[in-house]
Amino acid sequence: MGSSGLPRSFRTSGRQLVRATTHRETFAMCLIWKTASRSTLIVAFFIAMIAPKYAASAVYQHSAKEVLLVYNANSAVSTAIAMDYAKHRNVTNIIAVRCIDSAISSKNETISINDYTREIALPIGRYLARNQGVNFIVLTKGIPIRVDGGATGSKDIGSNKNLSPSVDSYLAAIDYPSIPGAVQISITGSGATGFVWLNRYWKATVPFTHSEFGGYLVTRLDGYTQGDATSLVARSLSWETHRPDGEEVLLDIQPDFGMGDKTVEPFPVTGDISAESEWKTWNADLANAADLLRNSTVPFELDSSKTFVGNRSSLLGYFSWGSNDSHFSDQAYQSLSFSPGSIGDTAVSTSARTFLPTSGGQSLIADLIAHGITGVKGYVNEPLLQANASPSIVVDRYFVSGFNLAESFYAASRFVGWEDIVIGDPLGRSVDAVNRSSTHREPEALLP
Secondary structure (H helix, E strand, O other): OOOOOOOHHHOOOOOOOOOOOOOOOOOOOOOOOOOOOHHHHHHHHHHHOOOOOOOHHHOOOOOHHHEEEEEEOOOHHHHHHHHHHHHHHOOOEEEEEOOOOOOOOOHHHEEEHHHHHHHHHHHHHHHHHHOOOOOEEEEEOOOOOEEEOOOOEEEEOOOOOOOOOEHHHHHHOOOHHHOOOOOEEEEEEOOEEEEEEEOOOOOOOOOOOHHHHOOOEEEEEOOOOHHHHHHHHHHHHHHHHOOOOOOOEEEEOOHHHOOOOHHHOOOOOOOOEOOOOOOHHHHHHHHHHHHHHHOOOOOEEEEOOOOOOOOOOOEEEEEEOHHHOOOOOHHHHHOOOEEEEEEEEEOOOOOOOOOOOOOOOOOOHHHHHHOOOOEEEEEOOOOOHHHOOOHHHHHHHHHHOOOOHHHHHHHOOOEEOOOEEEEOOOOOOOHHHHHHOOOOOOOOOOOO
8 A cells, every 4th residue: 555645744743742531431231142062052141140239430450350261281481470470469360270381482372272172272161150240350461472273263265274263362251151242253354364352342441341341351461581471460450559750652654555544443343344444444533542642740752754763761551553554673673772651552453472582474473572562462363443542542541531551452453363472561550540549530531
């Protein structure tokens, strides 16, 4: 696609400031949905038994009691990360699974559907059926990142391979087959095809609860090393007690891809997808994110030059095209560093294909973790551009409206049961949001 040119207003960088707001309450319902997959039906049966009474108005600040921590007892690394997180977050809902150790081999980063169901999904499903009130699931390095043979997920067009969703996103939709009104669609584009669930929390403006929306918000503590994974927690806790001064959110537009219509971004997905979105649509949403931050207390840089931006330190947010940028520079990418509390996403198809050292291929979010980012979204296989987190929703929820890290990324994501991985402590929130958590004000303005 060629460049359509950018308006003058998008040719300069800007730094300006946003007042935070709280959220209001609405209600959603989830009951029982039919499925043709026997293994999915078994797991969904356990989850369908859960019907806790949970008032959204009481969940301005989620607690550790709502977190289920899952680690691989066959992995020393996974176990150590889990114990560190449990200690620092006072998590008591903890379950050990036993599966191949993805911390020691890239081959082990993929698990078969049968092993996933027996070793991961069923133990988690049984725990959730006995323990109500869980809204978030945290996985640790050592648990595989990819399922071979899912009922949803993507595969190469024309291949005989199985559908292959991320473990994390598959778990996030663990009970979707049993929810009436949950919508599954087909997706084709960018050389991939598959099936996915529409995320029931997409664009939500209220706190997440399983009882209202169904599913779970699943995040992961992972990185190249055990130290990278445990650092995510330390950074999250630091963000809750201290707001760094002067750091900015970097929004790196690539004008070669054109500029879409900002007024329709982020667009909804309501039915089957037959093609990937034009890349100019994500440029438009990057510009929308800048508009949201323009009157905020969060400094930002909107770069609309053709240069792939590097040499930025202590960033508070980062959204770019990564190695899909037509002027990508790995040196520039590796030169970025981040402040505690920072979040981001890159429009890169396989940015989370591995969390082990490798060479070649597309840019990886594991490098951003190593450089200090606190939360980031990535993809284990081709997801299409529609799967990327909406930059405008993420920055609104996280920086402006005081939602936690998991809520911010999931509200900005259209699909579950797909290729997504969200890295970070789900409970992480800014010090401003933590200090406001006891107030019950209506939001001044949230995205519709």
